[in-house]
Amino acid sequence: MSTRDQIEAIYQQVLTRNAGEPEFHQAAAEVFESLQVVLEHRPEYADAALIERLCEPERQIIFRVPWVDDSGSVHVNRGFRVQYNSALGPYKGGLRFHPSVNLGIVKFLGFEQIFKNSLTGLPIGGGKGGADFDPKGRSDAEVMRFCQSFMTELHRHIGEYTDVPAGDIGVGGREIGYLFGQYKRLTNSYESGVLTGKGTSWGGSQVRREATGYGAAYFVADMLETLGTSLDGKTVVVSGSGNVAIYAIEKVHQLGGKVVACSDSSGYVVDPNGINLELLKDLKEVRRERISAYCDTVKAATFTADGSIWDVACDVAIPSATQNELDADAAKVLINNQVRVVAEGANMPTTPDAVQLFRDAGVAFAPGKAANAGGVATSALEMQQNASRDSWSFHYTDERLAAIMNGIHARTIETAAEYGKPGDYVHGANIAGFIKVADAMVALGVV
Numbered sequence: 001m002s003t004r005d006q007i008e009a010i011y012q013q014v015l016t017r018n019a020g021e022p023e024f025h026q027a028a029a030e031v032f033e034s035l036q037v038v039l040e041h042r043p044e045y046a047d048a049a050l051i052e053r054l055c056e057p058e059r060q061i062i063f064r065v066p067w068v069d070d071s072g073s074v075h076v077n078r079g080f081r082v083q084y085n086s087a088l089g090p091y092k093g094g095l096r097f098h099p100s101v102n103l104g105i106v107k108f109l110g111f112e113q114i115f116k117n118s119l120t121g122l123p124i125g126g127g128k129g130g131a132d133f134d135p136k137g138r139s140d141a142e143v144m145r146f147c148q149s150f151m152t153e154l155h156r157h158i159g160e161y162t163d164v165p166a167g168d169i170g171v172g173g174r175e176i177g178y179l180f181g182q183y184k185r186l187t188n189s190y191e192s193g194v195l196t197g198k199g200t201s202w203g204g205s206q207v208r209r210e211a212t213g214y215g216a217a218y219f220v221a222d223m224l225e226t227l228g229t230s231l232d233g234k235t236v237v238v239s240g241s242g243n244v245a246i247y248a249i250e251k252v253h254q255l256g257g258k259v260v261a262c263s264d265s266s267g268y269v270v271d272p273n274g275i276n277l278e279l280l281k282d283l284k285e286v287r288r289e290r291i292s293a294y295c296d297t298v299k300a301a302t303f304t305a306d307g308s309i310w311d312v313a314c315d316v317a318i319p320s321a322t323q324n325e326l327d328a329d330a331a332k333v334l335i336n337n338q339v340r341v342v343a344e345g346a347n348m349p350t351t352p353d354a355v356q357l358f359r360d361a362g363v364a365f366a367p368g369k370a371a372n373a374g375g376v377a378t379s380a381l382e383m384q385q386n387a388s389r390d391s392w393s394f395h396y397t398d399e400r401l402a403a404i405m406n407g408i409h410a411r412t413i414e415t416a417a418e419y420g421k422p423g424d425y426v427h428g429a430n431i432a433g434f435i436k437v438a439d440a441m442v443a444l445g446v447v
Ligand code: GLU
Pocket: 092, 093, 094, 095, 116, 164, 165, 166, 167, 168, 169, 196, 347, 372, 373, 375, 376, 377, 379
């Protein structure tokens, strides 16, 4: 069988075995696209049924999460933890609390996480979890009760050497606090290394909160350098206004770029003078308000409820909201407006046809598994500090993050060139991420 037919047969098996999970199929197809050339170089991977094993999570846990709201009504949500691959280290990946969460979404995120974590060069396997709980409009007490109920089941499946969850959409410092509090109570042990994204006064790492966004900005700076330029004076659009977006904006500004637009699920804001970050942080991190409130304070800014943030002309686009937010139509507009670099701050925000358009137009495009790996990389640094009962300074941790992103960028570019696709970050990230996991799986035998 040709390598192309081998890959196609495995993909068909993925479709059959995981019916009704389109996001997972999409994530698998994106990686498979890069693997034909790997099998041509390394046929031994096919003999070991490595790709088939990689596609099947080691364990999938689905559980009921009952909780009581402030008025005394009982709610039931569904909780998930997919422990995808532990060849390189304990399962590592975030928890997402959002009404769209289902098994297919968790599997797509977990699958991506394997390669992302591998690319960081740090000893972490891949996993992901979450619940279809919507924190929007819920009081702190409701979120706390939900987190406690969620952890009451999850605690038996995780541990510093087993599985180390963290945040993702809808799970930030507040939720990690409630989750850790309940874990500590149930296990009667202060096992700091069981969760990352903790507060810095109780075992968390400096820079973890900023890390995904900062990392994406460092990655963009490296991409621009490869193109012979820099962020200085560049116009940037960052979609979203959550944890990734806020700190991507902060670092882009520090590196000399100007972010002129950001968004939330209600619409987008354009501020021609550059997004006022202090105001954005207050709106989103403190007051938890809609993005339109930005224009109440900044009169020069405009809010658009219907429409696409990608209509805003820019040199650099950093989609940092959610999966499949940037489609082919948006890509065409960006290309027309002469975008030079697109880097995914979110996980799989760009649809496959949009990715193809960027490639065909010669736009440098970096997938999330490379560009947004700074968050999980800093989680691994948090685990390192917890294991040695140490805590590092902001400056030192930020330097480590910058060096890790630099390493990911170099590995991605070198691998793309080595496998005959110079400048193609998608192939470079997929192949470099895959090979490290595959070699470990071969070494560990059929387990
Ligand atoms: N949720 C983040 C991601 O998509 C971070 C996960 C972590 O820190 O474990 O990579």
